[in-house]
Amino acid sequence: MKEKLKERLKELTSLVGVSGSEQEVVKYMKNNLEKYADEVMVDPFGNVIATKHGKNAGPKLMIAAHSDEIGFSVKNILSDGFILFNKIGMASDKVLEGRKVLIKGSIPGVIGIKPGHLQTPEETKKVNSSKECYIDVGASSKEEVESLGIGIGDPIGYRSDFMEMANSDYICTKSIDNRMNCAILIELFSQIKDLEFDGTIYGVVTVQEETGMKGAFMVGNRIEPDYAIVIDTIPSGDTPDVNTERDLPIYLGKGPACVIADGILPGLLFTYSHPSVIEIIREQAKLVDVNVQYTTLVGEGYATDAARLSYSGKGIPTAMLVVPRRYSHSPVELVNINDALGSLSILENVVKQNGKKEIKFV
Secondary structure, eight states: OOHEEEOOOOOOOTSBBBBTOOHHHHHHHHHTTTTSEEEEEEOOOOOEEEEEEEEEEEEEEEEEEEEOOOEEEEEEEEEEEEEEEEEESOGGGGOOOOOOETTTTEEEEEEEOOOGGGGHHHHHHHHOGGOOOEEEESSSSHEEEEEEETTTTTTEOOOOEEEEEEEEHHHHHHEEHHHHHHHHHHHHHHHHTTOOOOEEEEEESSSOOTTHHHHHHHHHHHHHHHHEEEEEEEEOOOSSSSHHHHHOOTTTOOOOOOEEEEBBBBBBSSEOOOOOHHHHHHHHHHHTTOOOOOEEEEEEOOOOOOHHHHHSOOOOOOOEEEEEEEEEETOOOOEEEHHHHHHHHHHHHHHHTTHHHHHHHO
8 A cells, every 4th residue: 555655646746736726636636536436526616526425324524635736827928038926825935946847737947046156145145035036948038938838827836756765655745735635535535445334425625725725615515514534734843943842743754643723823714623523533543553643733824724614514523634744835845655654544444433423512
């Protein structure tokens, strides 16, 4: 299963699916989920809904991963053939210059950087913002750029190879957030294809999570599940530039994490995981002998689809099961595949036990 999950991740991270332009990822997810689900539909905004019916009546469980990645879009094409761009999502200015990109998923370009030989002492210390950067596609005029099929608003994503580290359990590439969980969702449906369970399982692939969690709200209103688990990634704090114990006690290789509470600002995109759904995760993790890292991440610029999903419909009891990754929102995100395997094991057991625990607040 480890190698299968790696190969799935490699295929998914090779696709460019910037928020709002997730078509290639949506096609991939639809085509692969159709092999295992009873029904698969794509709504008008691009959310994928795969349905698997159990043997007996029972609760509706929604397991949701988002398809989009952070990136950029074409803002303007200059007369000399250079391209200006906007950010789509929380891309860091620190990792812009000197990076390879793909426009519209296939047209190569590079974000230019002034030669070090010509930089002033002040320029060597300065981080240029996206508004000060430009993309070079090797064209000498606006007309030549347009002849490549590039136009205003076209999506731009990082180009980053799929790299196994010396310890091959560690994988580095772009868009591990959240293609890791897209891979998990497909493998979960593969595992439960012939499984006997109660109720109905909805495997959902949401759009536009990186720009406001819009897809989750749409699908929550459509399905109105009895409860939901959002599967995503989370920054790990186990690097020298983070005070791990004080700021973010999350580690690669110590299992998936369950986020008890998160929020970008008090009252804005703030989420408490539902106690019954947390308990389901806790119980099933124990049964399959997977360590779970429990955490809160409030006021640190982190939120997931749970922020919108939990109050869609009539209110949906929701919890977050997330895979740690280093170097968030960069072209070199790093994951330990064993943490993803742990999450997959927990989710499979949650499906097996669907309906065995009552979802209640008191």
